[in-house]
Amino acid sequence: MKKYKKGYTTGVFDLFHIGHLNILKKAKEQCEYLIVGVSTDELVKKYKNKDTVIPFEERKQIVEAIKCVDHVVPQNVLGKIEAHLHLKFDVLFQGSDWKNSPIYVETIKYLKNENVDIVLFPYTQGTSSTKLTRILDEMLLSKKKDS
Numbered sequence: 001m002k003k004y005k006k007g008y009t010t011g012v013f014d015l016f017h018i019g020h021l022n023i024l025k026k027a028k029e030q031c032e033y034l035i036v037g038v039s040t041d042e043l044v045k046k047y048k049n050k051d052t053v054i055p056f057e058e059r060k061q062i063v064e065a066i067k068c069v070d071h072v073v074p075q076n077v078l079g080k081i082e083a084h085l086h087l088k089f090d091v092l093f094q095g096s097d098w099k100n101s102p103i104y105v106e107t108i109k110y111l112k113n114e115n116v117d118i119v120l121f122p123y124t125q126g127t128s129s130t131k132l133t134r135i136l137d138e139m140l141l142s143k144k145k146d147s
Contacts (some may be wrong), residue, residue, distance in 0.1 A: 002073065003091075006088065007028075007030065007090075008082075008084075008087055008092055009092070010038070010080075011038065012038070027093040030093075034069055035087055038056065038063055038073075041056045070140060091118070091119060092118045092122065092134070094118065095120070095121055
């Protein structure tokens with residue numbers, strides 16, 4: 001039997017890569033039912049001030065197709081408190097880079113009060129959607145110069 005019944009994690013999952021897969025697989029190893037919040041295009045625009053490469057509905061379908069994911073929901077707000085009120089998960093899985101977020105302290109306080117555990121996974125070094133986007137932009141710029 002797994003340590004947790006219902007786990008929750010979130011992400012943009014734009015330009016899906018091994019870091020995304022690692023978090024989802026590690027989360028599912030610890031819970032019986034894994035819910036994944038996929039950030040909407042509007043939320044990404046609001047908090048990262050950039051557009052996604054892959055539209056929300058397509059990113060949602062990609063995450064739904066992964067065998068370790070049991071359920072996918074849209075993530076419309078950054079806060080995990082709202083998600084917990086609706087989904088009632090007993091563990092939150094996050095990348096370790098989340099620990100520096102201003103929302104972190106308030107969320108930790110609330111979740112601990114609700115007996116929800118927080119499991120931080122190490123950030124996958126060397127790969128990120130931001131890095132992949134930068135590389136693709138550089139490749140496109142290089143091709144335009146060569147034309």
